[in-house]
Amino acid sequence: MAFEKVLTRNVGNRDALTVKGYRQGGGYEGLAQALKMEPDAVIEEVKKSGLRGRGGAGFPAGLKWSFIPKGKDKPKYLVCNADESEPGTFKDRLLMEHDPHQLIEGCAICCWAVQANNCYIYIRGEYTDAADILERALKDAYEEGLLGGSVLGSGFKLDMYVHRGAGAYICGEETGMLESLEGKRGQPRVKPPFPAVVGAFGSPTVINNVETLANVPHIITRGADWFKAIGTDERNTGPKLYAISGHVERPGTYEHPIGVTFREMLEAAGGMYRGGNLKAFIPGGASAPILKADQIDIKMDFDTVAKAGSMLGSAAVIVMDDTTCMVRSVARLSKFFNHESCGQCTPCREGTNWMELLLKRLEHGEGRESDKQLLLSICKNIGGNSLCALGDAAIGPVRSLVEQFPEEIDRHVREGGCPFPHRRHFQNGA
Amino acid sequence: MSVSEPQPRLTGLPEAVRAEITEIRKRYPTDEAALIPALHLAQNAWGGWLPDEAIEAVAVELGLAPAKVYGVVTFYDLFHQKPVGRHRIRVCTNLSCQLRGSDEIMETLHQELGVDEDEVTQDGRCSYIHFECLGSCDTAPMMMVDDTYHENLTPAKVRQVLKGLK
Numbered sequence: 001m002a003f004e005k006v007l008t009r010n011v012g013n014r015d016a017l018t019v020k021g022y023r024q025g026g027g028y029e030g031l032a033q034a035l036k037m038e039p040d041a042v043i044e045e046v047k048k049s050g051l052r053g054r055g056g057a058g059f060p061a062g063l064k065w066s067f068i069p070k071g072k073d074k075p076k077y078l079v080c081n082a083d084e085s086e087p088g089t090f091k092d093r094l095l096m097e098h099d100p101h102q103l104i105e106g107c108a109i110c111c112w113a114v115q116a117n118n119c120y121i122y123i124r125g126e127y128t129d130a131a132d133i134l135e136r137a138l139k140d141a142y143e144e145g146l147l148g149g150s151v152l153g154s155g156f157k158l159d160m161y162v163h164r165g166a167g168a169y170i171c172g173e174e175t176g177m178l179e180s181l182e183g184k185r186g187q188p189r190v191k192p193p194f195p196a197v198v199g200a201f202g203s204p205t206v207i208n209n210v211e212t213l214a215n216v217p218h219i220i221t222r223g224a225d226w227f228k229a230i231g232t233d234e235r236n237t238g239p240k241l242y243a244i245s246g247h248v249e250r251p252g253t254y255e256h257p258i259g260v261t262f263r264e265m266l267e268a269a270g271g272m273y274r275g276g277n278l279k280a281f282i283p284g285g286a287s288a289p290i291l292k293a294d295q296i297d298i299k300m301d302f303d304t305v306a307k308a309g310s311m312l313g314s315a316a317v318i319v320m321d322d323t324t325c326m327v328r329s330v331a332r333l334s335k336f337f338n339h340e341s342c343g344q345c346t347p348c349r350e351g352t353n354w355m356e357l358l359l360k361r362l363e364h365g366e367g368r369e370s371d372k373q374l375l376l377s378i379c380k381n382i383g384g385n386s387l388c389a390l391g392d393a394a395i396g397p398v399r400s401l402v403e404q405f406p407e408e409i410d411r412h413v414r415e416g417g418c419p420f421p422h423r424r425h426f427q428n429g430a
Numbered sequence: 431m432s433v434s435e436p437q438p439r440l441t442g443l444p445e446a447v448r449a450e451i452t453e454i455r456k457r458y459p460t461d462e463a464a465l466i467p468a469l470h471l472a473q474n475a476w477g478g479w480l481p482d483e484a485i486e487a488v489a490v491e492l493g494l495a496p497a498k499v500y501g502v503v504t505f506y507d508l509f510h511q512k513p514v515g516r517h518r519i520r521v522c523t524n525l526s527c528q529l530r531g532s533d534e535i536m537e538t539l540h541q542e543l544g545v546d547e548d549e550v551t552q553d554g555r556c557s558y559i560h561f562e563c564l565g566s567c568d569t570a571p572m573m574m575v576d577d578t579y580h581e582n583l584t585p586a587k588v589r590q591v592l593k594g595l596k
Contacts, residue, residue, distance in 0.1 A: 085565070086563070092563050165466070166466050166506035167506050180466065212527040243568065251570065
């Protein structure tokens with residue numbers, strides 16, 4: 001059966017940028033339907049669908065919503081995580097730039113379900129186009145009565161705002177994001193309390209990723225059973241965006257049923273770049289341990305990728321061919337984590353720095369045989385010893401380098417530097 | 431380092447910016463939450479960076495301690511505490527771009543502009559830095575010039591983009 005695109009059906013359809021055009025494709029029917037349901041029934045439907053968070057952690061969305069306390073003693077908030085900064089990830093940008101109302105509708109349904117009257121879309125500061133498109137879409141939605149004092153005449157009040165970040169990966173971590181939203185340095189909070197109890201401005205808060213929320217209108221209009229029928233099994237359901245980049249012929253965001261194999265994804269993206277041979281791939285953004293070419297037939301769902309020792313994460317797939325130096329690649333990722341560590345927890349702040357230095361030393365020919373053990377020891381000291389997941393994320397690629405490509409490290413030591421010729425992509429400066 | 435500062439330098443927040451900040455404050459239950467949006471506006475007003483007087487003006491506007499505002503400014507990559515070129519170039523050099531030739535883009539900028547990373551050209555026109563993933567890995571290599579993404583770059587394309595910057 002051919003897979004029908006759900007989340008990306010409006011990509012390239014410029015009409016969908018307006019409320020009027022979006023409605024022509026059935027848009028905002030999910031919101032209208034949800035407003036006729038009891039809020040709890042909306043949560044139940046999302047729970048039943050099996051929708052898991054598309055930002056990285058894969059936490060069940062409906063369950064997260066159900067943690068929000070009932071009652072009106074405190075305001076409640078939805079913060080949409082549009083801080084897409086995981087290296088390799090560019091799927092949310094596509095959703096925001098091409099179908100902003102799908103996201104706004106998903107946010108509005110979530111707000112109704114948890115009875116939140118305020119929603120902030122926290123978008124990374126660099127996404128200026130997406131922020132402008134969302135601002136225009138929000139203005140249009142207010143004018144059409146989809147937001148404001150009485151959403152679609154229901155009496156439900158909902159205000160929604162775009163909030164631009166200022167360039168910090170850690171603000172994608174949910175409590176770092178809340179700190180940043182409140183005008184502070186984006187340093188993650190101690191949990192518990194969890195945001196569902198004490199979130200933005202001390203109030204109960206749901207935080208969901210853009211793609212997660214974009215699924216919601218479809219779950220309401222087409223039902224949880226339709227959603228569950230897509231995917232690998234009942235724990236891995238629905239359509240999924242895969243952002244594929246690196247050494248592939250046609251990098252891009254591709255929508256597949258969750259659980260598509262990596263081989264199928266690669267074929268859809270035109271195969272290997274310039275006919276190269278697959279060496280390794282990262283299945284879920286920079287934080288995900290690297291998989292070798294022999295995993296080409298892996299099903300790209302949460303549980304299968306986890307079982308293989310990595311993670312689906314944000315489903316940002318970075319493909320590397322056999323001209324790629326793994327030490328150099330992981331050194332680049334370590335540089336990233338070192339730069340982005342917020343500095344709050346010592347194991348992460350110091351450890352990410354040491355990992356970057358050791359990997360650079362190896363790449364420059366001053367590495368030692370014992371560096372493999374040293375790297376693993378640093379990983380052990382960081383793992384589980386910091387407040388948020390950044391430290392754990394930083395060790396994923398390093399540990400997989402040492403465990404899966406030890407011979408490559410050895411060659412760097414033996415040959416006094418990088419054995420891979422520095423690849424030139426452009427001839428004669430053209 | 432060659433430095434060109436915007437002339438004349440502002441001494442306080444322009445009225446239009448103050449009015450905009452007043453509007454933004456209404457979106458949040460605390461004034462502090464308007465800080466990052468206010469800093470973006472102030473940075474634009476000061477020509478792309480935040481000298482001490484800009485930081486102090488924002489602190490006064492929102493009733494915050496200047497030290498608190500400094501703390502926020504230093505945390506985020508998009509805020510600058512030293513002069514930048516009239517055009518600010520950010521080149522993604524993270525893995526997906528590295529795999530597709532971002533090194534050659536950095537080399538081209540170095541050759542064409544004749545200054546090192548994070549320096550300003552003699553005429554104050556440009557400064558460039560390498561940057562973490564900008565979420566444009568499908569069009570690697572890429573760079574951001576001010577607010578605009580330039581994608582699927584080649585050295586020739588970089589030279590063409592530079593030519594268009596006044």
